[in-house]
Amino acid sequence: MFMKILITIIVVVASVFYPIIVYFGLQHINPAMFSLIFLAMAILRFYTARDRSDIAQVLVFVAVILFSLGLLITGDEHWLKLYPVVMSASIALVFALSLRQPESLIERIARSRGATMTPRAKHYTRRLTIVWVIVLTLNAMTALYLAEFAHFKVWAFYCGFLSYVIIGFFVVGEWFYRKYYIAKYGA
Secondary structure (H helix, E strand, O other): OOHHHHHHHHHHHHHHOOHHHHHHOOOOHHHHHHHHHHHHHHHHHHHHOOOOOHHHHHHHHHHHHHHHHHHHHHHOHHHHHHHHHHHHHHHHHHHHHHHOOOHHHHHHHHHOOOOOOOOHHHHHHHHHHHHHHHHHHHHHHHHHHHHHHOHHHHHHHHHHHHHHHHHHHHHHHHHHHHHHHHHHHHH
């Protein structure tokens, strides 16, 4: 149990500081070597997943494996700037695919935490899932634009700091709105 927690912490910290690690790491490490780091992180993350048969876990795992193999084969540092694009797009796809199911991803998360789902709450979680698809897609598009056209420092600033601030504001804003929504509708 301790090992899974430690692995999860390492993977999360490495993911959060990824742009900074790449920015400084490229001065000392061949880009293809990063692919081995990605492969190790993907395997460790998949190993610590609660449900390895979950489509979200599998989709993100496969995306990182394919990305890592592309980076290993090409050795092109430009691929390193595309990792945030792959991650945001993969997660957006997971949210979007869940909309085809009877329960959206956010509804499943809410139910797993013991929430009672009224029809109004179900509607809210479905709408929130759509909003997350939009937010993550816009984040992926911004990261792609910066990877293609911006200076490396600008890309690192956005992907390593600003995108987290934007998503953090969204999470906090949604939390306040959810409290208001629950108070107003009792959902």
